[in-house]
Amino acid sequence: MFVRYIIRAPQLSRGLATHAGPAVAVPATLHLKSGQSFYGKSFGAPRSTYGETVFSTSITSYTESMTDPSYRGQILVFTTPMIGNYGVPSNIAPFDSQDVGVILESQNIQAAAIVVGDVAEKFSHYKAVESLADWCKRHNIPAITGVDTRAITRLLRDQGTTLGRLAIGADAALPSPEATEFWDPSKENLVDQVSTKVPYELNPTGSIKIAVLDFGAKANILRALVRRDAAITVLPWNYDFNSVRDQYDGLFLTNGPGDPGHCMEAALKLRRTLLEWNKPVFGICMGHQIIGMAAGLDAYRMTFGNRGHNQPVLALASAGSIKAGRVYVTSQNHQYALKLQDPFPQGWEPFFINCNDSSVEGIKSTADSGKKVWGVQFHPESAGGPLDTIEMFTDFVAECKLHKAQMGENVDTVVEEPLDIPVAPRVAVAATA
Numbered sequence: 001m002f003v004r005y006i007i008r009a010p011q012l013s014r015g016l017a018t019h020a021g022p023a024v025a026v027p028a029t030l031h032l033k034s035g036q037s038f039y040g041k042s043f044g045a046p047r048s049t050y051g052e053t054v055f056s057t058s059i060t061s062y063t064e065s066m067t068d069p070s071y072r073g074q075i076l077v078f079t080t081p082m083i084g085n086y087g088v089p090s091n092i093a094p095f096d097s098q099d100v101g102v103i104l105e106s107q108n109i110q111a112a113a114i115v116v117g118d119v120a121e122k123f124s125h126y127k128a129v130e131s132l133a134d135w136c137k138r139h140n141i142p143a144i145t146g147v148d149t150r151a152i153t154r155l156l157r158d159q160g161t162t163l164g165r166l167a168i169g170a171d172a173a174l175p176s177p178e179a180t181e182f183w184d185p186s187k188e189n190l191v192d193q194v195s196t197k198v199p200y201e202l203n204p205t206g207s208i209k210i211a212v213l214d215f216g217a218k219a220n221i222l223r224a225l226v227r228r229d230a231a232i233t234v235l236p237w238n239y240d241f242n243s244v245r246d247q248y249d250g251l252f253l254t255n256g257p258g259d260p261g262h263c264m265e266a267a268l269k270l271r272r273t274l275l276e277w278n279k280p281v282f283g284i285c286m287g288h289q290i291i292g293m294a295a296g297l298d299a300y301r302m303t304f305g306n307r308g309h310n311q312p313v314l315a316l317a318s319a320g321s322i323k324a325g326r327v328y329v330t331s332q333n334h335q336y337a338l339k340l341q342d343p344f345p346q347g348w349e350p351f352f353i354n355c356n357d358s359s360v361e362g363i364k365s366t367a368d369s370g371k372k373v374w375g376v377q378f379h380p381e382s383a384g385g386p387l388d389t390i391e392m393f394t395d396f397v398a399e400c401k402l403h404k405a406q407m408g409e410n411v412d413t414v415v416e417e418p419l420d421i422p423v424a425p426r427v428a429v430a431a432t433a
Contacts (some may be wrong), residue, residue: 044143046134061384073185087128102384206231215256253287288375320395331385
């Protein structure tokens with residue numbers, strides 16, 4: 001007797017996936033100032049907007065990119081074909097020695113609009129609470145899908161970053177705006193829009209006190225400092241740090257959006273700090289450019305900038321965990337860079353250079369200058385992106401502790417802050433709202 005067994009293939013399903021996107025397609029058009037138009041459908045807020053059209057080669061972490069204040073005023077094109085497949089997490093975290101009030105890079109979406117080739121109509125992730133489409137609608141951010149993002153990226157690489165307009169609904173059928181109608185966010189002081197308006201503290205019981213000049217700080221920069229036992233005071237971008245500098249063991253300058261030329265006030269104040277103050281100073285992205293301008297270097301606008309999580313940089317000098325001659329893979333988001341000049345200003349030297357376009361990726365004070373100052377164009381906090389340079393935060397905090405110990409102070413105690421500065425959570429998240 002023969003027994004017949006029938007084996008049925010399992011039915012594959014995404015039981016946790018949730019539908020996203022509109023039930024009825026709403027037309028959308030991306031117009032570039034250079035004359036090209038791309039037609040697709042809307043999946044975000046039902047409104048039109050202008051902005052600076054840029055692209056990012058990041059494969060993951062679209063939520064972190066969209067909440068990065070450095071994308072303020074920009075229409076963000078993702079080169080990765082599908083975006084939205086793992087949804088959007090809750091953006092609430094505790095205020096303690098390990099966190100800073102948000103999960104992502106700020107409380108809100110900072111990009112003016114987003115452009116994707118194929119938005120995921122379902123999402124599935126154990127931390128997801130809403131779809132990308134719902135998130136964009138809730139934050140009133142327009143978005144377009146169904147366009148050839150590869151073609152858009154090639155255009156932006158060939159002709160450079162271009163002003164654009166994302167037209168939604170009835171506006172999508174209208175002709176492209178006149179050249180004079182396009183809005184250029186670089187003409188505005190975007191840093192002033194995203195920087196905190198009032199000082200606030202995080203982790204006030206930390207063993208060292210670090211002042212942070214906020215040009216549009218990513219939350220993971222603040223998180224990287226508090227997790228290394230630093231008590232940080234976040235200050236507005238144009239705050240007169242020289243009036244309170246003796247209360248701190250170090251100074252940190254954050255990333256930020258737009259043209260660093262709008263922040264010359266901060267650069268001039270920092271120039272005095274660098275001349276008169278001998279404690280460690282570290283800057284990232286915009287902060288790096290401000291340090292360079294204070295040192296006497298010029299900043300210039302790049303053709304299309306560097307945005308993504310895979311930018312290789314070559315270390316030209318050794319400092320802490322960084323070893324000269326090694327290539328580090330980094331996360332970046334910037335349109336401006338410092339000019340490489342010969343000779344370099346006295347007391348300064350190049351620290352990193354980009355392996356793709358030879359742009360300056362970092363500067364540092366020389367050993368004979370008696371200073372401990374670093375600036376890097378990339379993002380060591382790597383959210384998202386590689387962890388190659390994350391230990392630069394450890395290096396900075398260690399230098400602050402060493403300097404404090406050399407001054408005869410106990411690094412396990414914190415001097416009381418005489419200023420009336422609120423402790424998070426009252427205003428911490430507002431810094432990048």
